[in-house]
Amino acid sequence: MNLTLTLAVFLLLNLLVALIRVARGPTPADRLLAALLFGTTGVAILLLLADAMSQTAFIDAALVFALLAAISGAAFARRAWREEVPDDESR
Numbered sequence: 001m002n003l004t005l006t007l008a009v010f011l012l013l014n015l016l017v018a019l020i021r022v023a024r025g026p027t028p029a030d031r032l033l034a035a036l037l038f039g040t041t042g043v044a045i046l047l048l049l050a051d052a053m054s055q056t057a058f059i060d061a062a063l064v065f066a067l068l069a070a071i072s073g074a075a076f077a078r079r080a081w082r083e084e085v086p087d088d089e090s091r
Helices: 002-024 028-053 056-080
Strands: none
Touching: 002 028, 028 056
16 A cells, blocks of 8 residues: 555656646647646546545546546647638628
């Protein structure tokens, strides 16, 4: 369990770095990658807690967060890099 606690603390520090990158990140791509890292790290922490505490509810929450992170990343990428359609000025 000591190793699990050490890994959880390391991942929490990773979350702090990702949060700083989300706030500062000069481009939307940096922010997107940091937000995806934030989601993935949160899932990893939940899985470590599920193992340490023998709680299956944490596994369910981790699966939901993983799904939400994937959907939000795809939605952000689609919105951020969508090609602008020129307006039809002939009307």
